[in-house]
């Protein structure tokens with residue numbers, strides 16, 4: 001794992017752009033960004049995700065090739081980037097537990113989405129930037145079915161089911177305001 005700036009992340013995304021689109025097109029889809037939480041501890045990073053975001057919003061890479069196919073989102077990994085918040089150990093829908101997503105993490109995730117979408121020519125919408133909860137709902141194992149995966153289905157202070165809309169909304173705000 002190594003820490004990167006948003007500018008360094010942009011360069012990595014540009015470098016992987018052609019490979020990502022080739023993989024996505026081979027699967028008859030656009031490049032996608034999937035948003036997770038780890039259900040682990042702050043400061044604990046996993047190589048299943050390309051990008052891990054720590055408690056303070058700092059961004060860590062598990063690989064220098066964003067086109068590498070990792071195992072983050074069932075049946076959706078080719079031509080897709082996995083981004084995860086290092087958070088949510090012991091979290092349930094009733095109780096966030098000791099390590100909830102922080103404000104800094106959520107803002108950093110929105111900035112990461114903006115950087116990736118700009119570099120990869122992606123519209124920031126439900127079809128291209130999806131939480132694991134939303135992807136799991138599409139594939140029958142999400143909070144609308146079994147709750148096997150519910151990453152970002154909720155966020156602190158946010159209504160059930162709205163986590164994805166919040167992150168996408170913030171990412172589009174960063175895009176429109178040219179912050180990243």
Ligand SMILES: [Zn+2]
Pocket residue numbers: 035036037072132149151
């Ligand atoms: Zn997940």
